[in-house]
């Protein structure tokens with residue numbers, strides 16, 4: 001393919017696949033996924049090492065957009081790794097959003113406004129157990145759109161109390177469409193996190209990874 005000077009830079013892609021959306025308020029919906037390679041963080045519980053450090057192939061924005069169109073699905077998610085690290089990501093997002101509903105997962109350390117305002121951003125706020133909570137860009141709280149969602153991945157009681165305090169201090173549930181509390185798989189039982197949420201009557205959703213329930217043996221492409 002001939003690349004012209006006006007073309008956005010090619011993307012480093014870890015994998016593309018179709019699956020059931022496992023998280024967020026869209027959980028259960030068929031979705032086309034683009035997992036971009038590379039990440040600027042190193043969370044202790046990271047379950048996508050292959051996207052952080054593994055092999056990537058180069059694909060153009062046009063090729064990725066065409067692959068989404070050819071999937072005949074209405075929903076596309078760009079995830080990682082950390083998608084906002086790549087220079088071509090804003091152009092990719094602008095192209096995808098013309099073809100369907102766009103979700104972007106980001107780790108909260110980079111500017112949310114690199115994504116178009118119409119994209120539904122699912123933004124992490126990293127808790128202390130991740131080892132990366134000091135890397136958050138807290139200005140992103142003010143940048144949230146009403147349709148965005150915020151996710152806390154919680155490993156233990158200390159993480160939970162930190163998340164509750166952060167939620168209340170920044171009024172996060174009033175600034176976005178949903179706040180998701182997700183247990184670290186294999187570390188915090190979902191029933192325990194559910195009990196804490198109920199006990200405190202929190203305005204959050206328990207966020208479970210449905211793809212891991214449906215395909216417990218799969219490690220990639222979910």
Ligand code: SF4
Pocket residue numbers: 039040041042043045046047048049052080081082107
């Ligand atoms: S931000 Fe996501 S991909 Fe990056 S290290 Fe943390 S869990 Fe892994």
